[in-house]
Amino acid sequence: MSLYILFAASMNLFALGNSVVKFNGLNYADWSEQIQFQLGIYDLDLAIVMDEAPPAITETNTADDKSLYEAWKRSNRLALNLMRLSMDENVKPSMPKTDNAREFMNILKEYSHSDITDKSIVGTLMSELTTKKFDWSQPIHDHVTGMINLAARLKTMGMEVNESFLVQFIMNSLPPKFGQFQVNYNTIKDKWNLQEIKAMLVQEEGRLKKVRIILFT
Known part of the structure; x- marks a missing residue:
């Protein structure tokens, strides 16, 4: 051959x-x-x-x-x-x-x-969820949706992630440019649910992009 x-x-x-x-x-x-x-x-x-x-x-x-x-x-x-x-x-x-x-x-x-598989995958998914970072390679909407989907997969394997923890994981995944957004979030009395934080992040992403355009024009 x-x-x-x-x-x-x-x-x-x-x-x-x-x-x-x-x-x-x-x-x-x-x-x-x-x-x-x-x-x-x-x-x-x-x-x-x-x-x-x-x-x-x-x-x-x-x-x-x-x-x-x-x-x-x-x-x-x-x-x-x-x-x-x-x-x-x-x-x-x-x-x-x-x-x-x-x-x-x-x-x-x-x-x-097998149980071995479940434990291995739960560990991998949990690690991905807690260390995931938003890097602007995709819209923030898709980033948040991906983290929600990771939590959903964990739930199917008996590892349910509390919504407030998931919201915090999402906040932790944000880069420094979202610093003011994080400060505002930490100062409000009422905490957002998943749909609210997704909507607010999409809005903040749009604002940051506009600021960037203004700075470079």
């Missing part, structure tokens, strides 16, 4: 890996469905659909046996690579130690329902 063909195959596999949702320990159903769909499109799902790997080739095997084995071996290798490429960083340390694609997928199915 030429180096060009090997390079093209690697690039196609990398592209497939980026098109599949990352397995994070909670989304096995969606992840496995997308993996099987992508492998099926490229006729690489043989190792996933066969209950067992075909026996190793010997001198007594027929041409059909050899063809089946080679097709399975290629499917198994590429399916494993695709699944490993689509692992989220927080679950990679617990990646199955097997060279069988079907077994790899079955282990992940069991893993997705």
Whole structure:
């Protein structure tokens, strides 16, 4: 096989890996469905659909046996690579130690329902929620919505974040340019709920952008 063909195959596999949702320990159903769909499109799902790997080739095997084995071996290798490429960083340390694609997928199915997974993901989500920072790469509305969604995911795993704590996490995520906003928030008697703080932050973001435009014109 030429180096060009090997390079093209690697690039196609990398592209497939980026098109599949990352397995994070909670989304096995969606992840496995997308993996099987992508492998099926490229006729690489043989190792996933066969209950067992075909026996190793010997001198007594027929041409059909050899063809089946080679097709399975290629499917198994590429399916494993695709699944490993689509692992989220927080679950990679617990990646199955097997060279069988079907077994790899079955282990992940069991893993997705384990207490170990829940604890690991809860820790990751909680860390992300408490350290997240607004960096102007997206609208403040989307930033706040993302933090609310993180809290919602934690709630589905039995870790409910009190609304007042979540509001404080959002306030802590703001950069120095929101300093006056934070001072005003801390001086008011009534605390805002999530919808109120989202609306007020959108308003403050607009004000800061206008100030910046004036300063640079």
